[in-house]
Amino acid sequence: MKIAIYTLGCKVNQYETQAMERLLRQRGHQIVDFSQDADAYVVNSCSVTAVSDQKSRQALHKIRRERPGAVLALCGCYAQTHPGDMEQLDADLIAGTGDRGGFITLLEQAVEDRSRRTALDRAFDRRDFEILPAGGLDQRTRAMLKVEDGCVNFCSYCIIPYARGPVRSLPLDQAAEQAAALAAAGYREIVLTGIEISSWGRDLEGRPGLADLIEAVCAAAPGVRVRLGSLEPRTVTEAFCRRCADLPDLCPQFHLSLQSGCDETLRRMNRKYGTARYLQSVELLNRWFDRPAVTTDLITGFPEETEEEFAQTLAFIQKCGFAKMHIFPYSVRPGTPAEKMAQVPKAVKAERARRAAAAAEEMRSSYLRDCVGRTYAVLFEQPREGRFLGHAPNYMEVVAEGENLHNIVKNVHITGTNGEVLLGRLAED
Known part of the structure; x- marks a missing residue:
């Protein structure tokens, strides 16, 4: 089946979304963009502010209007912290921040039989770390x-x-x-x-x-x-x-x-x-x-x-x-x-x-x-306006002339800055 996931919030949420995508692919499912047709849409929610809650609700309502025949699932911090709000949301599957593997099984079942499920535990009762597959998105460095x-x-x-x-x-x-x-x-x-x-x-x-x-x-x-x-x-x-x-x-x-x-x-x-x-x-x-x-x-x-x-x-x-x-x-x-x-x-x-x-x-x-004037080992990631962009160890963005540098580390001598990024030239090997 085709699954689309929309992620709100912190790097941990991003990590867990990537892990769920890897698990879904391992089970033979296809990951598509949230704007495309899918059998199921997942909102991995954030609840760090009231605005985050609102964004989660808006994403759910929007996809329900645009894809009324698809399975709609909510997981993450908003569902975990506001179980009383869940009855108001037109979602087929609701889960919190635990047991991502179990959530995927429930998602598969929801697509198969179209029945509604809620799977929320007590966060303070958790004692074990859930090990999920590590990694990044395709082509990421x-x-x-x-x-x-x-x-x-x-x-x-x-x-x-x-x-x-x-x-x-x-x-x-x-x-x-x-x-x-x-x-x-x-x-x-x-x-x-x-x-x-x-x-x-x-x-x-x-x-x-x-x-x-x-x-x-x-x-x-x-x-x-x-x-x-x-x-x-x-x-x-x-x-x-x-x-x-x-x-x-x-x-x-x-x-x-x-x-x-x-x-x-x-x-x-x-x-x-x-x-x-x-x-x-x-x-x-x-x-x-x-x-x-x-x-x-x-x-x-x-x-x-x-x-x-x-x-x-x-x-x-x-x-x-x-x-x-x-x-x-x-x-x-x-x-x-x-x-x-x-x-x-x-x-x-x-x-x-x-x-x-x-x-x-x-x-x-x-x-x-x-x-400026220093030399950094830059991990290059993507082209930008005819040059290549990467990050120095100090996480400052660096732009330098070069082609096909993706996922390559090169020493770069910093010659200047435009106030946003560092500008440099590849140092001679």
């Missing part, structure tokens, strides 16, 4: 490897722990096995992803840490670049940096989740660190790695945030000198403690986001200018 699921941080604005349940980790030997398989399949970069990869190992015997995992993956896939997903700042210690700096294939790009540069705001967010500890992590990375790219996320206009608190955030992000930032005006997530706090006006949230974005752009431009 980079593969994602999901090594962890779940989160128990309970930030005051976040519903994801209720969607994903407790921390579960991919065992070390199986992570190494999957990494070796990805290397054998020709991937030149592996991205370690999860809901909260800093928590990897806390549920495993002996409580290994993230550095143990990184070392094992690098050893299993020598010559393949390894990139880390988002890190909790307290993961970065002197010992962590010392071990990671000895790994030549580990990319020197570190995404340290910040959310606010004000201690009082961080306290309301129920984050587990303060600005002093965060800055210590940034300084450690800059000490142990050669001009690493430290990137982050920032929420502006969090409930009760004053102008003075935001000013503290602006000063703090400039002190950190980020290579890139993702900036979001706070969006109310119903069902979280932050929903009950005093809200900042929408216009104020947006205005603060603009001011933060301006500061972020200055830092990004400074980082790109500092790359």
Whole structure:
């Protein structure tokens, strides 16, 4: 049968969609684009904000209008966190964030007999990590490897722990096995992803840490670049940096989740660190790695945030000198403690986001200018306007002259920047 999947949300959702597509192909099914005719349409939903919920509902209603005869299925975080909404949705199959293999079996049955099914479990009862096939899309140079699921941080604005349940980790030997398989399949970069990869190992015997995992993956896939997903700042210690700096294939790009540069705001967010500890992590990375790219996320206009608190955030992000930032005006997530706090006006949230974005752009431009004159090993991915585009180990985009460079790593001397990407020429071998 023909199956189309529409994915909303984070890299973990993207990974799980890719895994479901691989499982479906293994069972003899054909994957088609969501705009094409199919026997079944799957919406892999997100619930990080109320807007995400709305997008999931809109996708369901749209496909029901346009393809009334097809089977319509919903899975993911929205279904898991809002089971009471499911009766209002005209879906043939509803499942949550667990047992993707079982979901595919139910999908096949729904297409065969056209009966409606709901398969929702209790996320907090989960104890085992579901091992799914790793990989990337066709012709991709980079593969994602999901090594962890779940989160128990309970930030005051976040519903994801209720969607994903407790921390579960991919065992070390199986992570190494999957990494070796990805290397054998020709991937030149592996991205370690999860809901909260800093928590990897806390549920495993002996409580290994993230550095143990990184070392094992690098050893299993020598010559393949390894990139880390988002890190909790307290993961970065002197010992962590010392071990990671000895790994030549580990990319020197570190995404340290910040959310606010004000201690009082961080306290309301129920984050587990303060600005002093965060800055210590940034300084450690800059000490142990050669001009690493430290990137982050920032929420502006969090409930009760004053102008003075935001000013503290602006000063703090400039002190950190980020290579890139993702900036979001706070969006109310119903069902979280932050929903009950005093809200900042929408216009104020947006205005603060603009001011933060301006500061972020200055830092990004400074980082790109500092790359000029350096030479990076660039993993090329796709043609762009007669040239080829790839990523340096620090994840900066690089454009250089060349043909047929897909999935090839070449040294590139950086000659300039246009403010968005780095411009370079292939270095002589």
